[in-house]
Amino acid sequence: MKQTTRRRAPLVGAATIAALGLAVTGSASSAWADSHDATLSVLHGVPDTTVDVWVDGELTVDDFEPGDMAGPLELPAGTYSVAITAADAEDASDPVIGPVDLTLDAGGNYTAVAHLDAGGAPTATLFMNDLSETAAGEGRLTVRHVAAAPAVDVLAGGEPVITGLENPDEALLDLPAGTVSASVAAAGTTEPVLGPADVEIADGVNTIVYAWGSLDDDTLALATQTIDGLHSAPGGVPAGTSGMAADATPNAMVSTVAVVAGLLLAGLAVAAATRKLAGAHRGSVREQAPTSPSTRRR
Template identity: 50%
Template sequence: MRKLFTVVLAAMALAVVAAVGPSAVAASASGPVSSQDSSRQTATVSVLHGVPGVTVDVYAGGKKVLSNFTPGSLSGPLQLPGGSHEIKIFKAGADPAGTPLISKSVTVSGGSNDTITAHLSQSGSPMITAFVNDTSAVPSGQARLTVRHIAAAPAVDIRANGKTVVTDLSNPDQAKVQVPAGTVSAEVLKAGTGNVVAGPANVSIGAGTNTIVYAWGSAQQNNLALAVQTIKT
């Protein structure tokens, strides 16, 4: 099962709203999380294909888990045992005994919710980054918004309701914040320039969810796009 969610680039500004303010935003590098006895449980793992121009097969621990996976696709959740998994990504139909396009050992914790992303570095090299999705509870009527920059593109600023609230979000970092559910008018700007690259756009978010927006693709190749993942908290 897979879903393809694409929205206009301005949806990236979901990460913050003016009502919250810049002090509420936490930007951090991504990475796996470990826990004691993680191998006794399974992790809920989604896979996002953010490398333009190539359809792939995805292997975890030597087993094919996704076939003919197209750019921009987000897989339905897979169940992987907690622990370390060698993730290998091949061009679709390629011999898995050969050299993968990308590979990386990724650790997931039993009971966690994770997204493994295949994407481009800021300079345009293929890479894999694993993110742990925050599923902790939010108060009634609230939502969690997360933006992940996994595109071959410079850093960006986020402006919500006319106010700049996030600056210099770089690949492969993320920013997240708790916000009231509802609709926000948002814009994305090239960092430090004031130049709007998308928006404004009005975007609705649901209560009790973590809405995760991924910016992927390549600015140089003019194929920047977004994928959106929604997880219940």
């Protein structure tokens, strides 16, 4: 069992609530190399804050709640301007995160996470999901630290299997298919601050676990995402999401419902199509503000 830890350094602008850091890590599976599209999921990991998501100036997700995940969405490769505002904002002129240019490469499978940095400031990180092939009978466990908390260890059966994981890094393990009882503890300790919880490692599936929220504010929680097809070349990558919030008792986990936001797909697709049309006529890509009844705030 080999741990792979990927360390990341998000780019942070002015030290204000509007600062946003994005970094890309990982490598795409060769199965996606010939695809002209990218696949994107979006996780809302900022506690106690309902937000709106704007893409290229258009409202695409209304009232996005903490712990929810939108996607997976298949999108034309390109760059999208994304801003996150307070819920019910009239426009994207006063974002709490962003705006930021989110670049999706053809064949890439991404998850964008709005979350808190280690000090508790709002930020965001773009992860590239690892779709490389696993051995027969094995699956992949990816753990991502996106919580306002110090470095953590991930324990399985009470023993550390991932150590010193910092925000916003990730660690990957290829494991035999089965059920792993996992918990999260402060680095160098064994007392769980999250869990233990049973995590299913499925054959040929990348199970991605996010630790999000705030340790100081007692809002630590887990969210999970699964991507299958690691033994073959899938035509698409089905994914599912579930959330598990930290209870007052560290060993208790409560499942919550995750949402697939069709509005995000509509808004991104309209924005991409508009830019392509503009480029065909002008020879360059320019942002448009398309009108879409499904995304326009009334």
